[in-house]
Amino acid sequence: MPRPRCQQISVTETPYYHVVSRCVRRTFLCGQDHATGKCFDHRRQWIEDRIRLLASLFALEVAAYAVMSNHYHLVVKLEPAQAEQWSDDEVLRRWSCLFKGPLLVQRYLAGASQESYELSQVAEFAQCYRRRLADLSWFMKCLNEPIARQANREDGCSGHFWEARFKSQALRTEAALLSCMAYVDLNPVRAGMAATPETSAHTSIWERITPRFNLAQAVREQMQLDALLRFDGKVKPLLHFEGAWVQEEQTGLPFAFEDYLALVDDTGRAIDPRKKGAIANALPPILQRLGLNPEQWLDQSTQFEASYRQQRRRSAA
Template sequence: MTRPRSQQISLTDTPYYHIISRCVRRTFLCGQDQATGRSFEHRRQWIEDRIRLLASLFAVDIAAYAVMSNHYHLVIKLDPTQAESWSDDEVLRRWSCLFKGPLLVQRYLAGDPQESYALNQVGEFARCYRQRLASLSWFMKCLNEPIARQANQEDGCTGHFWEARFKSQALRTEAALLSCMAYVDLNPVRAGMAATPEASEHTSIRERITPRFDLAQAVREQMRMEALMRFDGPVKPLLPFEGACAEREQPGIPFGFEDYLALVDYTGRAIDPRKKGAIANTLPPILERLGLTPDQWLAQSTQFEALYRPRRRRSAA
C-alpha cells in the first residue's frame, strides 16, 4: 500500500532524496519518437533549465540530475534553513517569479501604501510561501505542471503528460547518496545514449565538467513565454563536493569530486547484462580523457562556483 508523501519525506532522517518522474504516453515525448520519426529532443532542455531555475528559487539543492528520453532523475537536498534565513520581502519576490499572487501582495511589491491590516495579511502570505518554497511537493508541482502544459500546447492535445505523481526514495546513508548519484549520472551511458559520462547531454556530471557560462541566459530564454516569470537573480550552482570532514557539519556533498569521477568511471566500465551500454575498457581514465592532471582538476573543481559568475562584457571603446 502506498504511503502519503508527508510520511515519505522526513528531514530528521535525511535531507537527500532520489526523484523520478516519467511520461505517461508510450512514445519518446522528450526524445525521438520511433513511431513517427518526430524529434522532441528540445524538450530535454526545457526540463533541465526548469530544474535549474526552480533550484535557484526554492530552498532545494541539486546534487545530480539526468534528463532521459521519457523520464528524468533528480538527486536533491532539502534545506529549509535557507528559507528561514530569507526576509519576508525576499520570500514574496521569489514566489512572485512563479505565481501572480493576491492583489495585496502585488500592491506591496509594487511599493503602494498599505494599511496595517493589509500588511498583516501580507505577512501571513509570506509565512505560507516560505513553507512552500521549502517543500519538495511544491518544487515538483512547479517543475512538472508547466512542462506538461508546454508539451500539450506543442502537441495540440490535452490530458496527462506525466505518468503519475513523482516517485521519491530517501537516501539515508552516504553510501546510498554516492551510489544513487553515480546511477543517475551513468543513466545515458547505460541506456546507450552516450559513450562516456562527459559526453552525456542534460546531466549533472556534464555540467560539472563543462560549466555553462550562459546558464542564467538559457533559463530566462526558456521561461520567456511565461507571463508571470520575472526571474532576474543568479542561477544557483549544483551542490558542491566538499570532501570528507569530521570536524564540522557539511552543507555540501561529503566526498571529493576527483574521487567521485574515478568511481563513476570505474562503475561505468562494469558490464551490466540488463543494460545496453558501458564505458569501453579501451578508453583511458576520465581525467586523462579530459586532458587534465590531478593538480589541474583540483584547481578547477575548487573554483567551480566561481565559474557560474557571468562574464563581464567589455565596454565599447
C-alpha cells in the same frame, strides 16, 4: 497502498532524496519517438532549465540530475533552514517569480500603501509561501505542470503528460547518496545514448565537467521568464563537493569531486546485462580523457569547489 508524501519525506531523518518522474505510457515525449519519427529532444532542455530556475527560488539544492527521453531523475538536498532565514519580502518576491499571487500581495510588492489588517494578511501569505518554497511536492508541482502545458500547446492536444505523481526515495546514508548520484549521472551511458559521462548531455556530470554557456542567461532566454532577473538575476549552482572532512560546518557533498569522477568512470565500465550500454574498457581513465594529469586536476578541482563556496557566501550575504 502508497504512503502519503508527508510520511515519505522527513528532513530530520535525511535531507537527500532521489526523485523520478516519467512521461505518460513511458512514450518518448522528450526524445526521438521511433514509432512516429518525431523528435522532441528539445524538451529535455526545457526540463533542465526549469530545474535550475526552480532550484534558484526554492530552499533546496540539486546534487545530480539526468533528463532522459521519457523520464528524468533528480537528487536533491532539502534546506528548510534557508527559507526560515528569508525575510517576508524575499519570500514574496521569490513566490511572485512563479505566480502572480493575490491582489494584496501584488499591491504590497508594488509599494502601494496598505492598512494594518492588509499587512497582516500579507504576512500570513508570506508564511504560507515560505512553507511551500521549502516543500519538495511544491517544487515538483512547479516543475511538472508548466512542462506538461508547454508540451501540450506544442502538440495541440490536452491530457496527461506525466504518467503519475513523482516517486521519491530517501537517501539515508552517504553510500546511498553516492551510489544514487552515480546511477543518475550514468543513465545516458546505460541507455546507450552516450559513450561516456562527459558526452552525456542534460546531466549534472556533464554540466560539472563541460565549460559552456552562461547558465543564468540561458535560463532567462529558454524560459522567457524575466521575473528571475527582477528578483536578483542569480542562478544557483549545483551542490558543491567538499571532500570527506572540512573544518567548518559541512554544507556540500561529503566527498571529493575527483573521487566521484573516478567512481562514476569505474562504475560505468561495469557491464550490466540488463542495460544497453557501458563505458568501453579500451578507453583511458576519465582524467586522461579530459586532458588533465593528476596535478592539474587537483588544482582545477580545488578551485572549482572553492568558487562554489564563494558563490554560496555571496548569496547568503
